[in-house]
Amino acid sequence: MAKIAASSIRQITRTIASTNSLAPSPPPPTTATAIKTAATTTTTDLEPYTPPPIQPLTPAAKTLISSLLPPPHTAPTIAAADRAVRALCSVNLPDDAVSLLLHLHEIHSLTPDRYTYNFLVKHFCNRHRSSLSFASVYDLISRFQVTFGLFPDLVTYTILIDNVCNSKNLREATRLLSELTKAGFKPDAYVYNVIMKGYCSLSHGNEVLRVFREMKENGVEPDIVTFNTLVFGLCKSGRVKEAVKYLDVMEEAGFEPDVVAYTSIMNGLCRQGDVLDAVRVLGQMEAKGCKPNACSYNTLVYGFCKARLVDRAMEIYRVIKEGGMKLESASYATLLRGLCKEGKVSEAYEVFDYAVLSKSVSDVTAYSTLEAALKWLKKAREHGLAF
Template sequence: MGKIPAFLRSSTIPVSQIIKTPQSQSHQSSKSFPPSNFIQNRKPKSVKPLKPSLNPNSSSPPLVPITFPNLSEAKSFINSLISNPNIPLDIQFYNSIIHSFSSIATLDDAFSLFTHMLKTLPSFSPDRSTFHILITHSCISKTHDSVLTGVSRAVDYMASQGFPPDPVTVDIAVRGICLSRHEDAAAKLVTELHDKYSVTPDNYTFNFLVKHLCKNRSMSMVYGVIDELEKLVGLKPDLITYTILIDNVCNNKNLREATRLLSELNEKGFKPDCYVYNTIMKGYCSLNLGNEMIKVFKTMKEVGVEPDLYSYNTVIFGLSKSGRVKDARKYLDVMAEMGHFPDAVTYTSLMNGMCREGDALGALRLLGEMEAKRCSPNECTYNTLLHGLCKSRLLDKGKELFETMKEGGVKLESASYATFLRALCREGRVAEAYEVFDYAVESKSVTDVSAYSTLESTLKWLKKAREQGLSVC
């Protein structure tokens, strides 16, 4: 269903004033539209980097340790710290120097500066976090071989200084390499570190790797990496691993594979939780396979997994989407009996299904029921109803609902705005169409370009229809 925006306050106009004598309805289907998010991009002001003071008599440490990638200048800066009594001697300050220089210099120069600091500064005593900085920056590379070589070099250097890698080290390296989109190199590094230093990552690291592999690699490669790490390192998939795999195949609409993974999960002694079943139901819902979705829901209850609010919302949305609104409404009472009270998502799903069936007035009455139970409608609720009313040619009701939305400061979504605008123009109510246009622009519901282009195309259609003597009502 997508992410639902924050609840908006209820309308100040009672729904009973909107629901009047039913008008003729057109059984045209209403579509489901996700809420729009509007982000204002702002160009940040350019800030000139501060160059650290190399004056040993400076009264305070530099604000930015190093802002230049030149190794000789960086070494000169380190030399200036020796005679400066105001320089802090804690490890955080020295780590900030290494971090700032490593982020702008080459890996070779970062190692050179690190070695120079060891020789020059008696107070510099690196700890494990210092070497982790080098490992983090060694993960930034464009090729598989170079990133693996760089990280291995940093880990070996760390071990030579008396800090053999531990699971935290492996986690930092794996996460850094995955963020550079070299997941295959991360998997290879896990094997190398296990063979060389007998260190094994925990399941958090393993599952992070699996998640990134699912995101950027084929499933055949994901399964291959999982099998290899289980044989060579001893890392075994857990419930979280299977959840990640099931979620990925469901998103790719491969429900057969999701069912196979669910069986494999059970065979290995794991009990699927509510999230796993919800994920599979969501997958069937996206394919409009309501019967299969209900089977999963019933299986979940049979094995003793209690459905949550998301489970019921998924069932109601899936049934409503597939034209089974009556069946969907039955679950309102069921979920209430189980202590899960319907929310805005629940009611909006039902309204969407009713509008699809041409029962926009029934959806409007459901809005009254929703408010009576003190469940606040949200932006998606209002826009779903407005779109449904316009599609059913209940324009007066739509206009009253629009006034309600204005009172509550509810924004129009692009689809409901376009549908409403065209419906008004089709009925010859151009002045009211301009009012809708003004509100859409003033409330920043849609971009100015979209608002103008929709209005322009609608008016052109209206003019052409009138010129051809066509009825627009």
């Protein structure tokens, strides 16, 4: 998804640059409330946004940009300003990057282009993702709207929606989608996919399906990522039979189900304890010429262990080992515990050795999981629960 996101944003940005025109933006209001208003208040009486004073550049920032910009009395090009902004952000000085643009606008009437604008929005989003607070992002948008007359475009909204979905703030993502439409932009498949993925992370299958239907109603054609996300979301919320039906819908739309879709179905079946059905799906998948990957096999390892069919899980493990694939941490831990519960300590050590040598999991995780499994076995033997 990350690669898709990057290419999508670059494509949209190139389109904007080539046409040098955007969907009609409203004229800058005399008292800007910006898009943060709806996110931060529910009152009808909105206070106008008042930009804070421009902060001076820090000594570190001045030193860094001294070789990137001309002398203070000479107006820099937009490209030079962009390089300086990116350099400041690369050393974690984004506030200085904003101050620099404000100073250049005040002295030379320089206005950044949309490449710089969206770069800063994305950087501020990533910066504050861990705190789940985007107040500074909306402040940045408000300030650029008032100072430079720059309004969010499709790229900006895509960046914002992507980040709030990663923070699992789906209510805000839905609000931004509405704002995007009101601003005259049409959301594309990528935007809908991001929101669907966000609902998947919360196991909200109904919402995933609702967004999918809304997308089609609005005339946006689903792509293969859309269908894979839909199938995954339905399976994660326990609606495997419904997900299987969408494989047919996927084919009717011209997309052949791939390893991602089939593995999602297998995973959903294994979670329900239907590992034998998952094996049948594996057979159907291979019959259609779709090659399983490490994730497919790891799913079966987990499923067999959950069904207490450890010997079958070991058969799949050996397929993974012979193929030079990695064990996922969850399947490794499940298999190790299953082997120890069966008293198959030597095989548990074999799996442990492969997990370490193949760097499937960190050494700490490998050792701690093995230690916990062996401790369980020791106590089980003391109580006559294992042999």
